[in-house]
Amino acid sequence: MNRIDRCFRDLRAARGKALIPFITAGDPDLPTTRELAWAFDEAGADLLELGVPFSDPLADGTTIQRASQRALENGVTLKGVIGLVEQIRARSPIPIILMSYVNPILRMGAREFARCAGDAGVDGIIVPDLPPEEAQQLQAYCTAAQVHTIFLAAPTSTEGRLRRIAEVSQGYIYYVALKGVTGARESVQSDLEASLARLRRVTDKPIAVGFGISTAAQVSQVAALADGVIVGSAIVDRIEQRGRGPGLVEDVAAFVRALKQAMG
Amino acid sequence: MSWPFPDRAGHFGRYGGRYVPETLMAPLEDLERAYLEAQQDPAFQTELTYYLERYAGRPTPLYLARRLTEKFGGPKVYLKREDLCHTGAHKINNTLGQVLLARRMGKTRVIAETGAGQHGVATATAAALFGLECRVYMGTEDMRRQALNVFRMRLLGAEVTPVEAGSRTLKDAINEAMRDWVTHVDHTHYVLGSALGAHPFPLMVRNFQSVIGREARAQILEAEGRLPDVLLACVGGGSNAIGLFHPFIEDAGVRMIGVEAGGLGIESGKHAARFAAGEPGVLHGTLSYVLQDGDGQIQTTHSVSAGLDYPGVGPEHTYLMETGRAAYVWVTDEEALQGFRLLATLEGIIPALECAHAIAYATRVASEIGRDGILLINLSGRGDKDVDLVSEIMGEAPQQGGMGVRHGGDVIPDVGR
Numbered sequence: 001m002n003r004i005d006r007c008f009r010d011l012r013a014a015r016g017k018a019l020i021p022f023i024t025a026g027d028p029d030l031p032t033t034r035e036l037a038w039a040f041d042e043a044g045a046d047l048l049e050l051g052v053p054f055s056d057p058l059a060d061g062t063t064i065q066r067a068s069q070r071a072l073e074n075g076v077t078l079k080g081v082i083g084l085v086e087q088i089r090a091r092s093p094i095p096i097i098l099m100s101y102v103n104p105i106l107r108m109g110a111r112e113f114a115r116c117a118g119d120a121g122v123d124g125i126i127v128p129d130l131p132p133e134e135a136q137q138l139q140a141y142c143t144a145a146q147v148h149t150i151f152l153a154a155p156t157s158t159e160g161r162l163r164r165i166a167e168v169s170q171g172y173i174y175y176v177a178l179k180g181v182t183g184a185r186e187s188v189q190s191d192l193e194a195s196l197a198r199l200r201r202v203t204d205k206p207i208a209v210g211f212g213i214s215t216a217a218q219v220s221q222v223a224a225l226a227d228g229v230i231v232g233s234a235i236v237d238r239i240e241q242r243g244r245g246p247g248l249v250e251d252v253a254a255f256v257r258a259l260k261q262a263m264g
Numbered sequence: 265m266s267w268p269f270p271d272r273a274g275h276f277g278r279y280g281g282r283y284v285p286e287t288l289m290a291p292l293e294d295l296e297r298a299y300l301e302a303q304q305d306p307a308f309q310t311e312l313t314y315y316l317e318r319y320a321g322r323p324t325p326l327y328l329a330r331r332l333t334e335k336f337g338g339p340k341v342y343l344k345r346e347d348l349c350h351t352g353a354h355k356i357n358n359t360l361g362q363v364l365l366a367r368r369m370g371k372t373r374v375i376a377e378t379g380a381g382q383h384g385v386a387t388a389t390a391a392a393l394f395g396l397e398c399r400v401y402m403g404t405e406d407m408r409r410q411a412l413n414v415f416r417m418r419l420l421g422a423e424v425t426p427v428e429a430g431s432r433t434l435k436d437a438i439n440e441a442m443r444d445w446v447t448h449v450d451h452t453h454y455v456l457g458s459a460l461g462a463h464p465f466p467l468m469v470r471n472f473q474s475v476i477g478r479e480a481r482a483q484i485l486e487a488e489g490r491l492p493d494v495l496l497a498c499v500g501g502g503s504n505a506i507g508l509f510h511p512f513i514e515d516a517g518v519r520m521i522g523v524e525a526g527g528l529g530i531e532s533g534k535h536a537a538r539f540a541a542g543e544p545g546v547l548h549g550t551l552s553y554v555l556q557d558g559d560g561q562i563q564t565t566h567s568v569s570a571g572l573d574y575p576g577v578g579p580e581h582t583y584l585m586e587t588g589r590a591a592y593v594w595v596t597d598e599e600a601l602q603g604f605r606l607l608a609t610l611e612g613i614i615p616a617l618e619c620a621h622a623i624a625y626a627t628r629v630a631s632e633i634g635r636d637g638i639l640l641i642n643l644s645g646r647g648d649k650d651v652d653l654v655s656e657i658m659g660e661a662p663q664q665g666g667m668g669v670r671h672g673g674d675v676i677p678d679v680g681r
Contacts, residue, residue, distance in 0.1 A: 055430065055561040056547065058439045059285045059446070065429065077559040102283055103546045107560030129283045129546065133273060154287040156449065161290060179287055180447035 003095035003123045004148055004171035007046055008206040008227060018046040018228030019260045020208055021235050024067035025050045026076030028244045030084050039253035041094040044260035052081050052100035059128040061183025063233040078104040082120045089121035097124040110138045118145030124171050126150045132168050152176050155195055166203035172228060175199060177211045183233045185212035188221055196225050216262035223263040231259055267513050274463020276583035282462040284549045291449045296464040298369050315360050320350040326483035331610040338635030343643045344480045353645030354476060354504045355386035359455055361472035363390035366453035373397040373452045377441040379406055379434035380571035381413025382645055383457030388422035398422040401440040403432035406570045409653050431564040434574045438548050458501025459578035462549030466578055473507025480640060481511050493633050494519045497642040498621040500571045502578035504644035509590060522581060523625045525567035526594035534566035538577045539585055539592040547576040568597035569617035599624040604654060616645035
């Protein structure tokens with residue numbers, strides 16, 4: 001059984017919710033990302049999304065754009081991130097999902113990518129610029145490598161699209177909480193509950209919500225509605241502020257622990 | 265016209281498609297539906313034609329460039345005078361169409377990206393004409409080299425937003441425009457200026473720009489009683505080229521050549537010649553040829569011409585290249601500057617640096633075509649916007665020469681892959 005499925009099954013049995021931190025791999029550097037992954041696991045994170053840096057991250061706000069830029073300046077590549085997952089796996093069974101724009105995957109070759117990712121212990125992929133219509137081939141290769149393909153659903157998605165996304169998404173469905181790019185926001189969209197109800201009507205797969213969720217209070221609010229909560233920019237922002245300085249891993253892990261505690 | 269591309273999912277062979285975040289998928293479906301309806305609606309077509317003729321000045325002339333013809337020693341060289349369109353370039357053909365469509369869809373705000381500034385000016389113009397709010401994204405490097413167009417856009421009531429990211433050129437402006445669109449998609453239409461991006465943009469932009477080729481085809485038949493031997497157009501994203509080429513696609517005897525920006529030469533790495541040095545990849549919502557590194561990161565480009573300074577290219581051009589229906593070549597910055605001056609001194613027309621690339625390539629291809637041949641070049645825009653930049657490059661001494669044509673960059677005669 002895929003680690004993602006097992007994770008959500010166990011959480012459901014325990015009536016728990018998944019905390020899913022996102023960080024950009026290689027920011028500030030790959031060894032630190034490895035340390036962060038291990039520390040997040042210990043701090044109570046249930047799954048981990050690792051961003052693969054890309055030169056033109058058009059779904060991302062400024063925080064993750066800058067993180068991508070820093071990682072690229074460090075020479076981080078898709079292959080390097082897959083190698084990192086292998087290292088993380090040596091000490092942690094946390095489900096790992098790579099979030100990559102499609103072009104680096106195509107450049108590596110979809111088949112080769114799926115094989116390497118599966119071998120390294122990657123459990124799932126999210127490709128924000130690859131809707132189901134264009135994803136069939138990549139998903140077939142990933143399925144063969146026992147890597148889940150997680151699709152995004154959005155506030156603009158029609159009912160027909162929600163059905164299709166729910167049908168093809170594996171592991172969970174990533175619900176984009178707002179119209180816009182990634183990044184912290186003042187408050188959670190007031191219609192989130194109704195939007196999630198709309199999605200629930202077409203699926204019983206786990207739903208994780210991301211985009212714009214940055215504080216413990218927001219995590220608590222969203223955890224009441226969804227099966228998982230994704231926090232990215234707020235964590236990446238902390239990494240940026242601390243840089244490579246001492247105490248980075250402890251500080252960021254403490255933040256993740258506080259978010260997990262907020263889920264109750 | 266039996267050309268069956270794009271298919272219903274927006275593909276040209278394996279190219280094109282829709283590679284965008286889910287948030288944009290339903291809006292793109294809505295846009296496609298609205299566009300296809302408008303295309304079938306005589307009232308929409310009548311209104312668009314009215315504005316193209318009475319406001320933008322269509323049809324544009326097809327002009328026999330007599331002294332250029334003499335200089336080349338034949339073939340006859342015809343220029344499709346898109347530089348005479350209102351706002352000074354072909355871009356208005358598309359922005360009038362898209363802004364009318366945006367209004368029809370009930371959108372109150374339009375956004376656009378711009379490189380050379382011509383598309384930004386054309387969008388700001390159409391937005392002013394129909395009373396829509398307008399914001400244009402432009403890289404700061406392009407704002408520097410096309411300062412005049414920045415001022416024009418602001419005069420027209422548009423807000424120009426500087427983009428500091430990446431290479432601070434067209435690519436980065438498109439990223440930022442897409443981020444705006446995903447955030448304000450309810451009331452905003454993204455007026456994409458080139459035949460690229462996610463479906464239906466390559467289809468829609470091509471069709472709005474095909475007025476160029478339809479007119480040119482009728483005009484050359486009237487003037488010469490036959491079709492031209494060669495069509496030449498510069499290719500950045502490729503909207504002026506596809507607009508000229510498309511109505512000739514079924515005319516097998518007409519060669520079509522797109523001219524890319526060779527910058528400082530391919531070997532220098534500072535260029536925007538996607539077909540010479542790119543690989544298939546996804547950029548800005550479409551699968552096409554892209555300049556990228558071995559890890560799939562998009563490369564920065566260089567061209568003296570801001571409008572050609574882009575690492576991707578419209579997917580239909582890639583399909584035309586792969587099937588061999590069109591060939592793609594490149595010329596260097598220096599050659600383009602030579603073409604710029606050649607047209608100014610021989611014909612009294614200062615071309616935009618973009619289409620100066622096509623003029624430059626004409627000097628090479630003319631001898632192949634022969635005295636009885638006909639060469640038709642799309643003069644996609646006028647060069648007023650480039651005069652400051654060119655005077656800077658030429659040391660404000662155009663009479664001094666010192667700009668010898670460099671043939672260092674070999675032409676790829678027929679990419680024919």
